[in-house]
Amino acid sequence: MSDASDIRHSNCHSLRIGIAGAGLLGRLLAWKLLLLGHRVSLFDRGSRAGELSAARVAASMLAPYSEVASAERQVFDWGLMALTWWPAQIALLAQQTGQDIHYGVDGSIVVAHDLDKSSLRHFEQCLQAKIPDRADGVERIDRERLRRLEPELAEHYSSALYLVDEGYLDNSALLVALEMAITQLGGQWFEYSEVLELSPGRIVLSGGEQSFDWVVDSRGLGAKSQLPGLRGVRGEVLWVHAPEVNFKRPVRLMHPRYKLYISPRPGNCYVIGATEIESESMQPVTVRSTLELMSALYSVHSGFAEATLLHAFAHCRPAMPDNLPIVNCESGLLTVNGLYRHGYLLSPQLVEKALAMFTEQTENSVAV
Template sequence: MNIAVAGAGLLGRLLAWKLLQLGHRVSLFDRGSRAGELSAARVAASMLAPYSEVASAERQVFDWGLMALRWWPEQITLLEQQTGQSISYGMDGSVVVAHDLDKSSLRHFEQQLQAKVPDHCDRVERIDRMRLRDLEPELAERYSSGLFLADEGYLDNGALLAALEAAITKLGGKWFEYSEVVSLAPKRIILSNETLAFDWVVDSRGLGAKAQLPGLRGVRGEVLWVHAPEVNLQRPVRLMHPRYKLYISPRPNNRYVIGATEIESEAMQPVTVRSTLELMSALYSVHSGFAEANLLHAFAHCRPAMPDNLPVLNCEAGLLTVNGLYRHGYLLSPQLAENALAMLAEQTENSVTV
């Protein structure tokens, strides 16, 4: 089939890549370039943290997240084989710590997990200083206890998006860069100067679909990228705090993605001074080596979310809508993409049968 994908963010790229492998012709439309500089997928720590997220989310987030932990290594291996590009990732768990004055936040977090996923709490390990020294030696001097979440990980989102672009291009996908989709309909993409016809249209535009998806809103997120030669963390680290939950996600060559902010706002202006100061001061409290880190980037973006903060998947003849990944993009996109492909196949089979 001839399929259009509107919105070349994480979901759009995954679906385009999969559809091309199934033998379909795919055209991608995006208001930015194929580098994805305007995508919310770039402004993410891309942590694969089902336990950390389910504490304040629905059980579905946890179940789909466990699936992602199995799915991503297989797909990354395939992407690397197709493109020759390396994608850094880790599936060795994450560490959760808290300063002595904030231990109540850590206990509350553990209680939330016991309530939300009682059938998986055997994978939540209370750790002392000695165990922490085994996992992350550089944290052991500052923290005497914490939690180890064995079934968590991370991936390098920048490398992943670049590899998906390369794979899509290699498989014959057609890119329509800087193409603002004014509107769309079943089997139709409407641009400012023309209307194009397809067998199917996939709408994965994020906030760009707000006019056509009632209830869709933006939730602002801010992240910092730092280079810290004096810091050597192998796993994602979360710092529990009464006001915010700082996360640190490692990247190759002593680079780290730092974030914590989640603001009910669709403002797209740069990261604020207040957020930067709060993130940096909290970062230094985790590891003194961050004092000598270089600030590489400060990114802000709005992530698309529905009222229940769960993704939406709708299908009608000729139009498939996938959206609303909220802050769980890399955690939920594998299951959502597979569900979308299955729904598309079913609809196509039914139409052929009829």
């Protein structure tokens, strides 16, 4: 483990920055701003464990090909950056904190049962239409090739699609490492702090207000009153421990009604999801969703029959009307929001854009 001072940049123009919302974006920006030498305070309505953050309820797949089939081309172009950005940041976090964050960028596998092969063909056609210049990243593979990539899938499927440039990361370990890194760099946590209002240089809490040189608004749905059109999209995931299943890559099952995804974690654990509901309900995962997910899961690999259900999580992800994220920057206020279902895929693009805009504004201010 390295001393935090070894990797912090010196900054003769250190600013006091208040960040409202300590989810994925809030933590990444806090960490990066601390590394630049600024003084950062984080305010969140939950604890630093992030139990109220949408960042916890995610498979955290880095899947630009899979997502662009039903999204704008920008999602693919921005998402490609994540495949190299995350490994570099994970290495830096490990250097600072000594924490291991499991990840993989060895592609993903898409399969379909015989009755649903038309859904797989349609998915492949959508990719060819959306990204004709990157079609070499989509490989149609036979059973023998599948056996070399994921032997246990080859027992049930004679063909599949191999999306070469995709991956995943362990979001739970990442959130823990970011909390440690922020604390080591001197970031101040204000847990269970409900932000009532904010404006450039000012955060209003139930116990009063605090002033800063800059404020970052990364509250997700908490910013609805200040971002017209912001809405919640409910997602549900299951965590299972399946000792009889050994997948090295994310696996997707094409289905006429939903797309099941299985994202691996250390120790034969997997995150399972598929639901995307236009609802802002924060109620627990429904019985219907659980039954559908578990039934589809068993159809992918019979070893899931002996799996243990560890967790069932539901949360609402913030989305703008066009489902694309935003970065707004004015003097004293930086707003980042709207990651929708692409949190871990698009956060690298959003963080780097936000930091660039912030740096340009602050440097111009100093020059004046």
